Amino acid sequence: MPNGYPNAQPFVPAQYAGLAGKVVLNTGGASGIGRAMAHGFARHGARLMLLDLDADGLAAARAELTAAYPGLEVETVTASITDPDAVEDACAATEASFGRIDILLNNAGISMNKPSLELTPFEWKRAIDIDLSGVFYCSQAAGRRMVRQGGGTILSTASMWGLTSSANRLAYCAAKAGVVSMTKSLAAEWAEYCIRVNAVCPGYTRTALVDTLLARQALDGEALLARTPLRRLGTPEEMAEVALFLASDSAAFITGHALVSDGGWTADGF
Numbered sequence: 001m002p003n004g005y006p007n008a009q010p011f012v013p014a015q016y017a018g019l020a021g022k023v024v025l026n027t028g029g030a031s032g033i034g035r036a037m038a039h040g041f042a043r044h045g046a047r048l049m050l051l052d053l054d055a056d057g058l059a060a061a062r063a064e065l066t067a068a069y070p071g072l073e074v075e076t077v078t079a080s081i082t083d084p085d086a087v088e089d090a091c092a093a094t095e096a097s098f099g100r101i102d103i104l105l106n107n108a109g110i111s112m113n114k115p116s117l118e119l120t121p122f123e124w125k126r127a128i129d130i131d132l133s134g135v136f137y138c139s140q141a142a143g144r145r146m147v148r149q150g151g152g153t154i155l156s157t158a159s160m161w162g163l164t165s166s167a168n169r170l171a172y173c174a175a176k177a178g179v180v181s182m183t184k185s186l187a188a189e190w191a192e193y194c195i196r197v198n199a200v201c202p203g204y205t206r207t208a209l210v211d212t213l214l215a216r217q218a219l220d221g222e223a224l225l226a227r228t229p230l231r232r233l234g235t236p237e238e239m240a241e242v243a244l245f246l247a248s249d250s251a252a253f254i255t256g257h258a259l260v261s262d263g264g265w266t267a268d269g270f
């Protein structure tokens with residue numbers, strides 16, 4: 001797959017203020033964008049609790065992170081974000097290990113590509129449970145702790161499909177639009193507690209999730225590139241960079257915002 005225009009500007013990661021020592025609870029941290037965010041926050045000296053359903057993926061991510069960042073404090077918890085009790089336990093475990101939760105990263109998610117006439121109630125419910133309700137359970141459980149401790153920040157990985165829509169993605173688009181809406185509601189509601197709430201809206205990004213869809217031909221790689229003005233897919237590191245900025249002190253006046261990083265996809269209505 002070609003990688004953008006020949007003279008395209010290279011991606012260069014930055015260093016952001018106020019992240020060193022922060023306690024980050026990162027759902028979906030075993031893979032893809034969540035794992036890249038774990039690297040980004042580790043690079044900034046944060047302390048990490050990675051939550052995922054995938055225990056092997058968590059172990060691999062932890063090993064990779066501790067090798068890359070000597071002295072890094074990183075713990076893992078195997079849980080599903082669809083289970084409010086398990087989410088509560090994971091937040092309690094984060095507090096037990098690190099004393100607080102400063103930053104919640106809502107990354108865990110699944111895709112759901114299916115014609116609406118064929119979408120089963122089970123598939124609809126699964127997408128909404130994971131991609132929307134799970135974000136609420138984690139935001140509420142972490143948010144209650146942030147209120148008690150006097151502040152924090154929540155960053156949810158929504159999607160460009162939360163801002164625009166497409167055929168054959170009904171449940172995913174509805175869930176991600178819900179995450180964008182939740183971001184704004186919580187930002188308005190929790191500003192008085194010094195909790196900022198924002199979202200990242202990635203376009204197509206090279207992760208296991210997208211590679212699986214490409215392999216199943218549920219996505220057409222060439223068509224994706226042709227549809228993307230910058231003519232390439234995003235990288236997990238580029239999405240992590242948006243999260244680092246929005247969670248940092250450099251974004252202190254930004255709340256209730258959904259920041260799009262999609263190579264121009266949503267800008268181009270043609």
Ligand code: NAD
Pocket residue numbers: 027028029030031032033034051052053054057079080081082106107108109110111130134157158159160201202203204205206207208209210
């Ligand atoms: P990924 O499949 O690489 O990672 C998702 C992780 O979430 C996996 O480790 C998986 O085990 C975990 N997970 C799934 N269900 C879970 C549950 N119920 N409880 C706990 N963990 C669970 O996918 P990714 O591409 O890194 O996606 C991360 C987020 O970014 C998702 O919310 C996705 O919708 C969103 N996103 C991805 C893209 C993209 O192109 N890759 C674009 C827009 C938005």
